[in-house]
Amino acid sequence: MDIETKSLIERYSQPVPRYTSYPTAPHFHAGITPQTYARWLAELPQDATISLYLHIPYCDRLCWFCGCHTKHTLRYEPVADYLRALHAEIDWVSRQLDGRSSVTAIHLGGGSPTLLTPDDLLALKRKLAGAFRIDAAAQICIEIDPNDLDDGRYDAMAAFGLNRASLGVQDFDPVVQKAINRLQSFEQTKSVVDAMRSRGVDSVNLDLLYGLPFQTEEGLTRTVKAALSLDPDRVALFGYAHVPWMKSHQKMIPETALPGLDARFAQAQRAASLLVEAGLQPIGFDHFAKPGDSLAIAARNGTLRRNFQGYTDDAADALIGLGASSIGQLPQGYVQNIIATGDYSRAVLSGGVATAKGLALTQDDRLRARAIETLLCHFRLSASDLEGFGAAGRALMAEAQAIAAPDEDGLVKMANDVFAITDRGKPFVRVIASRFDRYFGTGTARHSVAV
Secondary structure (H helix, E strand, C coil): CCCCHHHHHHHHHCCCCCCCCCHHHHHEEECHHHHHHHHHHHHCCCEEEEEEEEEECCCECCCCCCCCCECCCCCCHHHHHHHHHHHHHHHHHHHHCCCEEEEEEEEECCCHHHHCCHHHHHHHHHHHHHCCCEEEEEEEEEEEEECCCCHHHHHHHHHHHCCCEEEEEECCCCCHCCCCCCCHHHHHHHHHHHHHHHHHCCEEEEEEECCCCCHHHEEEEHHHHHHHHCCCCCCEEECCCCCCCCCHHHCCCCCCCCCCHHHHHHHHHHHHHHHHHCCEEECCCCHHHCCCHHHHHHHCCCCEEEEEEEEEECCEEEEEEEEECCEEECCCCEHHHHHCHHHHHHHHHCCCCCCEEEEEHHHHHHHHHHHHHHHHHHEEHHHHHHHHHEEEEHHHHHHHHHHHEEEEEEEEEEEECCECCCCCHHHHHHHHHHHCCCCCCCCEEECCCCC
């Protein structure tokens, strides 16, 4: 790595948000109440499309790298109790919608949704089918832990309607796996991929991580090549976010074993080059997909979006989050449920709803959300992208001009009223996007590094 690149990494590696929303979740507040949420749902048009995210916040093993809201349990009783509350919340949302809107996507995340018994998974699908109008072509994705699976669960997922499977791989190196408490062999992962495809699942997504303890560029190369041998339709290549001040279990990871900024950058670049060489199309700054995949098509035709699941081709008008800590995104703003599972369940089962906080969008929020999402999806921003915002859109493009003018590092350029991020600047797109964030630096939130 040359000195100039090292200098760029040092200067542009500051902690910034991942921008799966704008404004970001640390800026949500308690002024958004259950009554606010009920009104927003009631205001959705009859023909609106909705996407459902269901959070299952339990795992039967705790992976030390994980930054999600989840709990470790070796007993199923807490899971069964939680499901009763989840069913009740589904009923509450259904009542607010009163038959309006159709579901075009369902995503089960966690935690480990595959921890559910086959009977409970199928009961959940029946509950959803009774509460909502689910489009026959709805995209249904479940996040899969290969250690939870058996034939009964495979068959239940197929009966649920699963057509996109998402598998966490992280790294196949046993030394790295031990350091993050995530033992998972290549053979296990392959068996899941084979089982899913034999049951007609159209698409398989693999999640890989760089920046893990004891991880090396050579070891990650072996992992990427092994993952590619499974012929994935999509690959997400995430940088490990070390945030022990938020997730205390990450303190189990020895910080001295974490690769430095230069090594993280080299790992990301090496993995990305291998994925592209294998024929996958780069999507934004951390996804890759086969050219015929709907995500790649969305990237090419300008309809790629970004939400709490990352890059997506989901074009729904509203995202409804169900379960503890879940976040919903509606035209009016964001809502987030109570995070603690016990408090969530008590709130819902008492006849209410679990909305804890959120944020109502201002016009400036919408403008900057559009700008940041466009940059993260397409690495460029033009006046035409903001033409619906009138004078405010033109003022933001003037901000872009002011950002580009003094850039001596060659990360951005302004030409023909287009603010473009150069190839050199793409690894630092989150930092560049943060310059359009009016909230950044105004609160107490801490973030992971941007490379």
